[in-house]
Amino acid sequence: MDDLHWISTFLDAQAAELGAAQNTQMAYARDLRDFADWSARKNIGFGEVTQDTIEDYLIFCDAQGLAQSTRARRLSAIKQLYRFAFDEGWRSDNPAIRIKGPGRAKRLPKTLDVPEVDRLLDAARSTGRTTADKLRNTCLMELLYATGMRVTELMSLPVSAARGEPRMLLVMGKGGKERMVPLSPPARTALATWLGTRDDLEESARAKGQPASKFLFPSRGKLGHLTRHWFYQLIKDLAVTGGVSPDKVTPHTLRHAFATHLLANGADLRAIQTLLGHADVATTEIYTHVLDERLRELVTEHHPLARDAKRKSGGSTSSDGQ
Structure with a gap:
C-alpha cells in the first residue's frame, strides 16, 4: 500500500469503529498528509519509517515554528496510525510507541462573566435582517449558554429533539455518545418561539417544491444545517454589537462560561462533566483553575490591602489622587 492508502484506511476505521467526528478525521488527514509529504521528500x-524518522520529523516541525499544541497533535495522529498498522499486521513493530511528545501547554480557557453573556444575548435579540433571523439567533445563543453544547452539536440538532416543549434535549456528542442536557426557562421560551417560525418557513419552502429539513436550524447548503463557520462569524458580530471584546468571544467561550458559572454557583464537578460530555473528569477540572484565577483577580483588584500593597510598590489604583 502507498502512504495515502494507509491514511484513508486508517480514517475509515476511525469513523466506523470509534465514531470519530468529521472535524477529527479532517485534522488527522491534514497531519498525516503533512508527515507523508515530508517522508516522501526523504x-x-x-x-519503512523508524523511530528516528518520526523524531526527525518532530524536530522539523519545531524548526518550522509550529506551536507546541500542533506538534503534540501531529505526534498523536502518527501514534494512532502506527498503533492501527501494528494491529492490522501492516507492521511487525510500532516505531512511534516509545516517543514522548512535547505535551500540551496548559492554558486556562477564556471565559465570560455574567454581564458579558447578558450583553451577547441582548445583541442576539436585535441582530438579523428579518424577525425570523432575530428569533433564530436568540434561540441559538440561549441554547448554547443554557446547555454548554459544542457548536457542532448545536448546529446539527434534529428538529425532532425540540418537539413537545421539552425540558431537556437529547444531544449526540463525540464518538456517537448521547447525553441529556437541561433547558433553562429562557431557552425553552426561545426554542418554542423559533420552532413555530421555523416550521412556517419550512412550510413555505415545501410549497415551492423544496425538500423538508430534518434540522432545527436548517440551511440550503450542502450539510443541510447552519455551519460552525457561519456561527463563528455571527458570534463575533454579536460581540461587537454587545460591546464585548471580539477577541474574548468564540462559540466555545459560551461553553466555558456555562461550566464556570455553574461551578461558581455550587454545581458538582461530576454533574458538569456529564452535562459537557467529557469522558474524563480531569478535563472538566480545568474549570476549577479558571474559577480560582478569577477569584484571585477579584481579590487583587478590589481588596483594600491588595490595593495598598500595589500603591506602595509603585503601582497605581483607581483611587490614586482622590
Missing part, C-alpha cells in the same frame, strides 16, 4: 514510505 524517500521514506510509511512502511
Whole structure:
C-alpha cells in the first residue's frame, strides 16, 4: 500500500469503529498528509519509517515554528496510525510507541462573566435582517449558554429533539455518545418561539417544491444545517454589537462560561462533566483553575490591602489622587 492508502484506511476505521467526528478525521488527514509529504521528500514510505524518522520529523516541525499544541497533535495522529498498522499486521513493530511528545501547554480557557453573556444575548435579540433571523439567533445563543453544547452539536440538532416543549434535549456528542442536557426557562421560551417560525418557513419552502429539513436550524447548503463557520462569524458580530471584546468571544467561550458559572454557583464537578460530555473528569477540572484565577483577580483588584500593597510598590489604583 502507498502512504495515502494507509491514511484513508486508517480514517475509515476511525469513523466506523470509534465514531470519530468529521472535524477529527479532517485534522488527522491534514497531519498525516503533512508527515507523508515530508517522508516522501526523504524517500521514506510509511512502511519503512523508524523511530528516528518520526523524531526527525518532530524536530522539523519545531524548526518550522509550529506551536507546541500542533506538534503534540501531529505526534498523536502518527501514534494512532502506527498503533492501527501494528494491529492490522501492516507492521511487525510500532516505531512511534516509545516517543514522548512535547505535551500540551496548559492554558486556562477564556471565559465570560455574567454581564458579558447578558450583553451577547441582548445583541442576539436585535441582530438579523428579518424577525425570523432575530428569533433564530436568540434561540441559538440561549441554547448554547443554557446547555454548554459544542457548536457542532448545536448546529446539527434534529428538529425532532425540540418537539413537545421539552425540558431537556437529547444531544449526540463525540464518538456517537448521547447525553441529556437541561433547558433553562429562557431557552425553552426561545426554542418554542423559533420552532413555530421555523416550521412556517419550512412550510413555505415545501410549497415551492423544496425538500423538508430534518434540522432545527436548517440551511440550503450542502450539510443541510447552519455551519460552525457561519456561527463563528455571527458570534463575533454579536460581540461587537454587545460591546464585548471580539477577541474574548468564540462559540466555545459560551461553553466555558456555562461550566464556570455553574461551578461558581455550587454545581458538582461530576454533574458538569456529564452535562459537557467529557469522558474524563480531569478535563472538566480545568474549570476549577479558571474559577480560582478569577477569584484571585477579584481579590487583587478590589481588596483594600491588595490595593495598598500595589500603591506602595509603585503601582497605581483607581483611587490614586482622590
